[in-house]
Amino acid sequence: MEVVKKPKEMQTKAEEWRKSGLRIAFVPTMGYFHEGHLSLMREGKKRGDVLVVSIFVNPLQFGPSEDYARYPRDLQRDLQLAQKEGVDVVFAPEVEDMYGLNFQTFVEVTELQKPLCGEKRPGHFKGVATVVAKLFNIVKPHVAIFGLKDYQQYLIIKKMVEDLNMDIEIVGMPTVREKDGLAASSRNAYLNSEERKAALCLFKGLSEAKKAFLAGEKDANRLLKIARSVIESEPLVRLEYLELRDPDDLRPLEGEVERGLIALAAWVGNTRLIDNMLLGEDYRAEDHAEG
Amino acid sequence: MEVVKKPKEMQTKAEEWRKSGLRIAFVPTMGYFHEGHLSLMREGKKRGDVLVVSIFVNPLQFGPSEDYARYPRDLQRDLQLAQKEGVDVVFAPEVEDMYGLNFQTFVEVTELQKPLCGEKRPGHFKGVATVVAKLFNIVKPHVAIFGLKDYQQYLIIKKMVEDLNMDIEIVGMPTVREKDGLAASSRNAYLNSEERKAALCLFKGLSEAKKAFLAGEKDANRLLKIARSVIESEPLVRLEYLELRDPDDLRPLEGEVERGLIALAAWVGNTRLIDNMLLGEDYRAEDHAEG
Numbered sequence: 001m002e003v004v005k006k007p008k009e010m011q012t013k014a015e016e017w018r019k020s021g022l023r024i025a026f027v028p029t030m031g032y033f034h035e036g037h038l039s040l041m042r043e044g045k046k047r048g049d050v051l052v053v054s055i056f057v058n059p060l061q062f063g064p065s066e067d068y069a070r071y072p073r074d075l076q077r078d079l080q081l082a083q084k085e086g087v088d089v090v091f092a093p094e095v096e097d098m099y100g101l102n103f104q105t106f107v108e109v110t111e112l113q114k115p116l117c118g119e120k121r122p123g124h125f126k127g128v129a130t131v132v133a134k135l136f137n138i139v140k141p142h143v144a145i146f147g148l149k150d151y152q153q154y155l156i157i158k159k160m161v162e163d164l165n166m167d168i169e170i171v172g173m174p175t176v177r178e179k180d181g182l183a184a185s186s187r188n189a190y191l192n193s194e195e196r197k198a199a200l201c202l203f204k205g206l207s208e209a210k211k212a213f214l215a216g217e218k219d220a221n222r223l224l225k226i227a228r229s230v231i232e233s234e235p236l237v238r239l240e241y242l243e244l245r246d247p248d249d250l251r252p253l254e255g256e257v258e259r260g261l262i263a264l265a266a267w268v269g270n271t272r273l274i275d276n277m278l279l280g281e282d283y284r285a286e287d288h289a290e291g
Numbered sequence: 292m293e294v295v296k297k298p299k300e301m302q303t304k305a306e307e308w309r310k311s312g313l314r315i316a317f318v319p320t321m322g323y324f325h326e327g328h329l330s331l332m333r334e335g336k337k338r339g340d341v342l343v344v345s346i347f348v349n350p351l352q353f354g355p356s357e358d359y360a361r362y363p364r365d366l367q368r369d370l371q372l373a374q375k376e377g378v379d380v381v382f383a384p385e386v387e388d389m390y391g392l393n394f395q396t397f398v399e400v401t402e403l404q405k406p407l408c409g410e411k412r413p414g415h416f417k418g419v420a421t422v423v424a425k426l427f428n429i430v431k432p433h434v435a436i437f438g439l440k441d442y443q444q445y446l447i448i449k450k451m452v453e454d455l456n457m458d459i460e461i462v463g464m465p466t467v468r469e470k471d472g473l474a475a476s477s478r479n480a481y482l483n484s485e486e487r488k489a490a491l492c493l494f495k496g497l498s499e500a501k502k503a504f505l506a507g508e509k510d511a512n513r514l515l516k517i518a519r520s521v522i523e524s525e526p527l528v529r530l531e532y533l534e535l536r537d538p539d540d541l542r543p544l545e546g547e548v549e550r551g552l553i554a555l556a557a558w559v560g561n562t563r564l565i566d567n568m569l570l571g572e573d574y575r576a577e578d579h580a581e582g
Contacts (some may be wrong), residue, residue: 015458019310100453103454104400104403104450105399105400105420105450105451105455106398106399108396109396110396130455134456137457140458159393159396160396162391163391163394164396164398164421164424164425165302165425165428165429166428167428167431249393
């Protein structure tokens, strides 16, 4: 496995691979790997001849009061895990090599970035779309793999790829959960043991809503109420949003729901977590999405 | 010569060329070719194994009160001229194939788009950057050639390519002028014979300033005054802006100037024209610019 730091070196390598007919699979990450990341890498191994994983904590997607500085980092451990998964190249650039002094070009997906996390984290998805556009141009992938825990991010990247005619297949992979159901996240490392236990109510709330849906409850408000009551019974957790939206375009759903995304963000102490579940379709249906 | 209408077909062809090791040169245009366009095509022939010219009047870069609907179009004549120049593929997509119903992704170069034409045409350069990013992803060029009459556009594209790590060389070519000095422009077709004569004052004003500069006048205000007095003596012409700016980052220049871009926009009747000249360096120096 090779570790590449310089964007130009990564780009030259990618162009050589493409010229020699190799299919490039790409998993962009912020590092501090958990099982979710590893599942993306395994999918990448299946879908490409060479697999590139990027590790870059992107300052552009953090607000001024957010956790950019303290975001967990452990490059040595990440490299060991990537090597075990058979990753060919880890691309781990420095901030100053990604954003020069006079950097001023931004990519925005104007509608999909508005609701949910976009409303609570202004500029976040602009930072995401911009860095992913850059990484795509550097790594030149044929296929890129994203986790559906970040469902809104996944939709935004798919839309960017479609709107800007990027010749890249976008694959979304199901949320990986810890044994008790908590969605795997690098930010789980922030939780103390009491918070860790409390955080489980997020999965439980979503699961209760999904169970009710599968049992025949289709009313949007009642489904949300079921999830909310589970989560609000946990005093250490404060819901930021809990919404039921269309899984394709994120428009809000009301009344009777045949198919929906139930998505939330919540604060557990000083840690902000997100989670979601699809109602009325299986995650696996998303695997074939193409840009 | 082949004419391709569908983005996906163009992209597939471009990918095949790249795989077989061919270097793709690209000239993006809005059609209605004049000698300026032809000079870009000739440069493209030198710089690539295959030459693609796009013809697309991009609605996104026109304001609501601007001339999108009446912008001159003559595809048959353009195809004949392109064929004569040895163009391999003309890519001429339909608007609805470039911008689907739910299109919502935009690229912006936030600083360089602010002054000069950007101030007078809000949204114009966002539309330009967005369509050029799309065209680059469709045509997959190794090198793209732009005219320096649209100097600000050239700088914005170069900056977009640099900031977003697009693996494309950007070449700027000198403004082509008609025999008397008027900058070649598709919009010259709007001028009646009286306006055509009056429009020459733009070239004359810039030339007088350049002559003074070469004779030793370095004061920004006096250089601008020289150009302005020539242009303002023409009653059919109304200056929109006339400015002296740094040719690299477009910051305004004051006092003594060693190197500058003198740029203007002006209305001749109902026709808006732009022109510029570089002081203190030759246009040819720009030919080697790379993204």
